[in-house]
Amino acid sequence: MPTSHPSVREPRLLLAVDAPSLLHRNHHARVATALRDRGGRPAWALHGMVRQILEVIDQFAPDAVVFGFDDRTASVRTETYPAYKAGRREKDPALVDQLQRSAALLDALGLHTVTPAGLEADDVSATAATWAEAAGWDCVIVTSDRDSFAHISARTRVLRLIDGGVNASPLLNPARLRTLYGIAAEHYLEYAALRGDTSDNLPGVPGIGEKTAPVLLGQMGSMRSVWADIDHCAGANLVAALDSYCDEEGLRRIGPGLLKRLTAPGARERFEFNLEIMAGRTDLDLGLTPDVPGSPGLLPLDPDRVAQVVGYLGVPATTDLALRVLTEPPASYDDGPRTAPEAVVVQER
CATH class of the missing domain: 3.40.50.1010 (5'-nuclease)
Structure with missing residues (x-):
């Protein structure tokens, strides 16, 4: 049987x-x-x-x-x-x-x-x-x-x-990833590409680190939205969203400075390169x-x-x-x- x-x-x-x-x-x-x-x-x-x-x-x-x-x-x-x-x-x-x-x-x-x-x-x-x-x-x-x-x-x-x-x-x-890093799980790879990875010898986007990247992604939703706003509105919505967040939190405004870093020569290329290398x-x-x-x-x-x-x-x-x-x-x-x-x-x- x-x-x-x-x-x-x-x-x-x-x-x-x-x-x-x-x-x-x-x-x-x-x-x-x-x-x-x-x-x-x-x-x-x-x-x-x-x-x-x-x-x-x-x-x-x-x-x-x-x-x-x-x-x-x-x-x-x-x-x-x-x-x-x-x-x-x-x-x-x-x-x-x-x-x-x-x-x-x-x-x-x-x-x-x-x-x-x-x-x-x-x-x-x-x-x-x-x-x-x-x-x-x-x-x-x-x-x-x-x-x-x-x-x-x-x-x-x-x-x-x-x-x-x-x-x-x-x-x-x-939920626990958001608690630790302040970002949605689906955006962790973008966060890592912005931050860089010293153990893999991958520099991040200059001036954007572990504190700034979650704010940027949290307010804009994704880097696709960030780049689209820069391309079509010269970053106006990005600056407004970030400065509004800073006003609500009682922080120094970071919008114009962050826009300058994102539009610096090689910044977008660095992000895209990191994204390609890091993606599994x-x-x-x-x-x-x-x-x-x-x-x-x-x-x-x-x-x-x-x-x-x-x-x-x-x-x-x-x-x-x-x-x-x-x-x-x-x-x-x-x-x-x-x-x-x-x-x-x-x-x-």
Whole structure:
């Protein structure tokens, strides 16, 4: 007789993990442990990433997990902008070793990894959010970077892992993003393009930073409206809106000065360039086949594989946790409702 399967309730949940950001963070946080796997190779960053993801899976009970990786052999962004990410320190060889081994470890576990040609983990996260929206799933992006804030929506939240681990990290939805930055989620990418990103060596529009950009976007709605007003009205509506806001808030008027910065030579070109470089690709083939039982990335996983692969890291407590959270059906298969953990509201740094 055919085996009966429990019914699946909607919405199902996709966990999209920015693997390199977690590996980098755990390398620096755990290097003093000098943990080695059973083969004697460095494993502290690998173990830290695996441990954190297990804790996240334990909290959210996703139906599928996809890990995004950077293509370390080519970069379309560097081809466009050779100074992209210039100035970063050279990676510790022990970190490089663990970065190179991480995808194979996750694949062996039965999870799903995607390394898009010439692209980055953030492109995988952007596509995962788009895929979830189209499929009627929810999505949680797990990262230690701010880049994925641009993908926050009614269906997609971002768990930003910071100091204090999973339980002390903020889970950001549109409302909480507005509380932190004063902007609508759909305008975060424009905000970032105005502000720039020093970690990627992308200067912002001169004179427009983290305090001014939210006011500009809040009063004008979008940069498309800003540029249209400059083109057709010489910025008259922009100046009026900003000065009216300042009058209401009891602030010094900023309209004329901000208009001057926006119309300075190269300002619009800088914004448009940043927008192009920062925008994540949303059209990648993730290779997710959630209706095919046993497909990579679908939970639950095979207990023998979990015990062997996680056990190789040499931390029995982590192996026990993996067996508990990876080999049980996800929350959408049980009789109770899915309850996502409350976000921890913290001040971003």
